[in-house]
Amino acid sequence: MSRVVKKRFTPKVLPVSERLRSFGEVVLGYDYETSVREASRCLRCPLWFAPCSKACPLRVKVPAFLEYIVKGDLEAAARKVYEDNLFPSITGRVCPQEWFCEGSCVVSKIGESVSVGLLERYVGDYARENGLDEKILAEMVSKNSGVKGRVAVVGSGPAGLSAAGWLRLRGYEVVVYEALHRPGGVLAYGIPEFRLPRSVLDHEIKKVENLGVEIRLNHVVGKTVLLSELLSEYDAVFIGSGAGTPKLLNIPGVDLNNVYTANEFLTRVNLMRAHLFPEWDTPISVGKTTLIIGGGNTAMDAARVALRLGSKPVVVYRRDREDMLKTARRDEVLHAEEEGVEFRYYLQPVEFLGDENGFVKAVRFEVMEPLNELDERGKKKIVGTGRYVEIPADTVVIAIGLEPNRLLMEESGLRFNEDGTIAVDDHLMMSLPGVFAGGDAIRGESTVVEAMADGKRAAEEIDLYVRRKKGLA
Amino acid sequence: MFRVTMKEDLNEQDYYLEVEAPHVSRHWRPGQFVIIVTHERGERVPMSVATINGGRVGMFIKKLGKTSVELYRDFKVGSSLYAVAGPLGRPLKLESYGTVVLASDAVCGHAEQLGLAQELAKLGNKVISIQTFKTEKEVYPEKYLAKKYVDEHFITTLDGTAGYKGHYIDLLRELLARREVKAVFAGGVLANLKKLAEATAGLNARVYALVRTIMVDGTGMCGSCRVRYNGVIAYACRDGPWFDARLVDWDDVLRRDARFKKVEKIALDKYLAR
Numbered sequence: 026m027s028r029v030v031k032k033r034f035t036p037k038v039l040p041v042s043e044r045l046r047s048f049g050e051v052v053l054g055y056d057y058e059t060s061v062r063e064a065s066r067c068l069r070c071p072l073w074f075a076p077c078s079k080a081c082p083l084r085v086k087v088p089a090f091l092e093y094i095v096k097g098d099l100e101a102a103a104r105k106v107y108e109d110n111l112f113p114s115i116t117g118r119v120c121p122q123e124w125f126c127e128g129s130c131v132v133s134k135i136g137e138s139v140s141v142g143l144l145e146r147y148v149g150d151y152a153r154e155n156g157l158d159e160k161i162l163a164e165m166v167s168k169n170s171g172v173k174g175r176v177a178v179v180g181s182g183p184a185g186l187s188a189a190g191w192l193r194l195r196g197y198e199v200v201v202y203e204a205l206h207r208p209g210g211v212l213a214y215g216i217p218e219f220r221l222p223r224s225v226l227d228h229e230i231k232k233v234e235n236l237g238v239e240i241r242l243n244h245v246v247g248k249t250v251l252l253s254e255l256l257s258e259y260d261a262v263f264i265g266s267g268a269g270t271p272k273l274l275n276i277p278g279v280d281l282n283n284v285y286t287a288n289e290f291l292t293r294v295n296l297m298r299a300h301l302f303p304e305w306d307t308p309i310s311v312g313k314t315t316l317i318i319g320g321g322n323t324a325m326d327a328a329r330v331a332l333r334l335g336s337k338p339v340v341v342y343r344r345d346r347e348d349m350l351k352t353a354r355r356d357e358v359l360h361a362e363e364e365g366v367e368f369r370y371y372l373q374p375v376e377f378l379g380d381e382n383g384f385v386k387a388v389r390f391e392v393m394e395p396l397n398e399l400d401e402r403g404k405k406k407i408v409g410t411g412r413y414v415e416i417p418a419d420t421v422v423i424a425i426g427l428e429p430n431r432l433l434m435e436e437s438g439l440r441f442n443e444d445g446t447i448a449v450d451d452h453l454m455m456s457l458p459g460v461f462a463g464g465d466a467i468r469g470e471s472t473v474v475e476a477m478a479d480g481k482r483a484a485e486e487i488d489l490y491v492r493r494k495k496g497l498a
Numbered sequence: 499m500f501r502v503t504m505k506e507d508l509n510e511q512d513y514y515l516e517v518e519a520p521h522v523s524r525h526w527r528p529g530q531f532v533i534i535v536t537h538e539r540g541e542r543v544p545m546s547v548a549t550i551n552g553g554r555v556g557m558f559i560k561k562l563g564k565t566s567v568e569l570y571r572d573f574k575v576g577s578s579l580y581a582v583a584g585p586l587g588r589p590l591k592l593e594s595y596g597t598v599v600l601a602s603d604a605v606c607g608h609a610e611q612l613g614l615a616q617e618l619a620k621l622g623n624k625v626i627s628i629q630t631f632k633t634e635k636e637v638y639p640e641k642y643l644a645k646k647y648v649d650e651h652f653i654t655t656l657d658g659t660a661g662y663k664g665h666y667i668d669l670l671r672e673l674l675a676r677r678e679v680k681a682v683f684a685g686g687v688l689a690n691l692k693k694l695a696e697a698t699a700g701l702n703a704r705v706y707a708l709v710r711t712i713m714v715d716g717t718g719m720c721g722s723c724r725v726r727y728n729g730v731i732a733y734a735c736r737d738g739p740w741f742d743a744r745l746v747d748w749d750d751v752l753r754r755d756a757r758f759k760k761v762e763k764i765a766l767d768k769y770l771a772r
């Protein structure tokens with residue numbers, strides 16, 4: 026193993042000084058030469074063994090596509106990726122690779138793991154920039170003869186887009202119903218442009234539409250159109266409605282002005298473009314110091330958005346950095362740190378304090394300390410110390426998590442778990458025959474790639490179900 | 499899509515706007531609202547539904563800030579809105595109460611009265627409507643008043659130039675003293691809804707209010723619209739927008755309504771200076 030290059034090649038990154046007031050993409054990725062060099066670090070584990078591929082929820086055949094990069098055949102590399110993953114330009118950018126493919130890479134035993142994510146992104150971007158993706162997809166869809174059935178998809182986040190794409194590829198007519206005026210789910214309203222540029226996302230969505238998927242925007246299932254109507258109009262329904270409702274802290278002062286949920290804060294900027302106000306109509310109000318409460322991806326995104334809006338961000342987490350890296354993508358933490366986001370650990374908010382006009386002016390925290398015990402998720406248990414600190418802030422963003430949006434529940438009469446997630450069986454089917462679900466709607470907050478994997482598997486299950494129902498299987 | 503089919507002045511500051519939105523009109527029930535977006539750069543703006551004519555949705559809109567003024571000036575019959583979403587919010591669970599009062603003193607309240615009046619009448623209620631305007635000049639044209647759907651209709655003006663002199667709360671107080679009112683539905687100026695809640699504090703009737711909050715998505719995703727209701731946090735877009743007026747923390751609602759006052763003025767001034 027002595028010939029293994031232990032250190033990974035670093036991608037081009039926008040200099041910190043240029044990031045402070047710009048929403049331009051931070052990680053600029055590899056060029057051709059670097060991607061070949063990086064791909065050459067892979068030991069090409071046989072596919073039946075390759076731990077990277079097994080750890081990927083989509084089972085992307087990593088060594089196979091890396092081999093094509095090394096050979097310089099990028100079109101073949103793209104084809105290999107597309108066999109399992111329709112959105113490499115998205116997953117390559119946002120997957121927490123350290124928990125999946127890269128986390129299991131054998132090279133990490135002796136050095137740094139192969140940068141699978143950046144390579145996947147490189148291949149995805151190459152295919153997009155050269156029109157190969159449309160070509161590959163057109164070939165994939167042309168393998169079908171005739172229409173097997175019609176499926177409705179609820180929600181156009183990663184789960185819904187993936188389900189729609191894979192269903193088209195299996196020969197189904199698909200209509201996606203989306204509540205908002207723009208498709209993409211969290212990819213559009215949550216994840217900022219400096220991580221996933223709009224042009225990339227728009228292209229990925231267009232790609233699905235070009236496959237023949239219709240996206241009906243401004244349609245709230247349960248209100249605009251009822252689940253029962255979808256069931257009578259379509260052979261099956263896939264629900265990818267996400268975990269769209271923010272959790273709030275039930276402590277005094279949470280109603281004060283300039284106390285935002287991360288979803289409101291990020292939606293105003295990412296979906297509604299409030300940073301371009303008044304050229305765009307939606308406003309946002311931020312002060313000099315923004316306290317972000319939480320330690321996940323959402324908190325990192327909110328902090329980095331606040332920074333770009335000209336405020337000083339301070340992330341306050343109730344545990345330590347080590348535990349934060351179990352909930353936030355490593356790169357985002359590192360980028361936030363190098364951009365100058367301040368971090369405070371072991372502080373739990375107990376009260377928001379307001380000024381005479383009802384705007385927040387400070388937050389009171391209890392100082393926490395770790396116990397020598399781990400909780401179910403492998404994080405250190407913490408207890409209060411009875412000591413308190415006050416941190417002044419004129420803007421607060423609460424980023425402590427999301428739960429499923431209960432909008433659908435009211436009308437549908439479907440069975441839900443206690444935490445609001447949708448209950449499904451081993452085939453991703455709900456208590457109602459013909460209704461399948463996946464993504465954050467069944468998992469609670471999870472990841473883009475897991476949502477996509479659910480969408481892909483649901484397409485397979487729906488195909489089986491519909492063919493069986495029609496006596497074709 | 500979402501073509502404007504009609505635009506008409508209601509008075510100097512309010513206008514009627516009707517758009518094609520068949521997907522909204524199919525399931526709309528009184529109490530539900532829509533969200534409109536003027537153009538790609540527009541804000542998501544909630545609006546009450548005043549009328550449903552086939553696949554067309556009619557709204558009463560007040561020229562207030564950038565969006566509502568731009569919509570009035572730049573959108574003609576035949577123009578298209580960028581988005582219309584809905585129906586959103588919970589439909590009001592209406593019953594046969596007996597005598598009910600509808601009260602409003604501003605554009606959204608006047609709009610809600612039309613749908614509510616028809617539905618309450620259908621359920622066999624005796625419906626009394628009170629619509630408050632500042633002066634006679636501001637009273638809406640008759641065809642846009644709730645008058646034709648109700649048993650008794652009152653106009654009140656603050657200066658007494660038309661109808662009863664005073665606010666709907668004043669007239670409501672008189673009615674409550676004389677009649678057995680079982681339910682009140684009110685919408686309009688938030689500060690007056692607070693007064694209504696206070697004025698009806700001990701009253702043995704139901705009092706519902708349209709809680710107008712600042713929204714973004716309107717689907718329960720962002721928490722912008724949150725209100726303190728009966729001690730806990732509710733989302734006006736998902737759990738409302740109609741709530742029991744006496745369980746709403748009105749100071750909270752009023753404070754949160756002022757969140758963007760400063761920046762909103764910038765947007766309007768910039769638009770007007772074009």
Ligand SMILES: Cc1cc2nc3c(=O)[nH]c(=O)nc-3n(C[C@H](O)[C@H](O)[C@H](O)COP(=O)(O)OP(=O)(O)OC[C@H]3O[C@@H](n4cnc5c(N)ncnc54)[C@H](O)[C@@H]3O)c2cc1C
Binds near residue numbers: 202204247430
């Ligand atoms: C700020 C933020 C940053 C994140 N960063 C990362 C990251 O870097 N990497 C990662 O892997 N994961 C990340 N995540 C998590 C990831 O985004 C989610 O796990 C993923 O988006 C879930 O996909 P989904 O399709 O299940 O749901 P969503 O993306 O939530 O999409 C659901 C869609 O359904 C629509 N919808 C809901 N109800 C209805 C209805 N009744 N009718 C019609 N439409 C409806 C919604 O409007 C939405 O568009 C992040 C999450 C957030 C909030």
Ligand SMILES: Cc1cc2nc3c(=O)[nH]c(=O)nc-3n(C[C@H](O)[C@H](O)[C@H](O)COP(=O)(O)OP(=O)(O)OC[C@H]3O[C@@H](n4cnc5c(N)ncnc54)[C@H](O)[C@@H]3O)c2cc1C
Binds near residue numbers: 544559560756
């Ligand atoms: C359920 C509901 C029903 C409504 N019905 C009507 C109606 O029938 N007719 C009508 O004219 N208006 C109605 N409104 C209010 C309407 O949404 C605002 O007047 C509109 O957003 C103003 O936009 P603007 O750009 O013209 O003014 P701006 O200058 O942006 O705002 C002026 C004021 O309008 C309110 N407002 C601003 N943005 C929003 C927003 N995104 N969501 C909610 N309120 C906001 C705030 O009080 C703000 O201070 C309703 C609001 C709600 C929540």
Ligand code: SF4
Binds near residue numbers: 083085122126
């Ligand atoms: S989809 Fe995500 S987890 Fe899978 S190989 Fe690609 S980057 Fe890794």
Ligand code: SF4
Binds near residue numbers: 068069078087131141
């Ligand atoms: S585990 Fe690492 S070395 Fe093995 S195939 Fe995957 S990327 Fe290559």
Ligand code: FES
Binds near residue numbers: 716717722
């Ligand atoms: S407007 Fe976003 S949750 Fe109600």
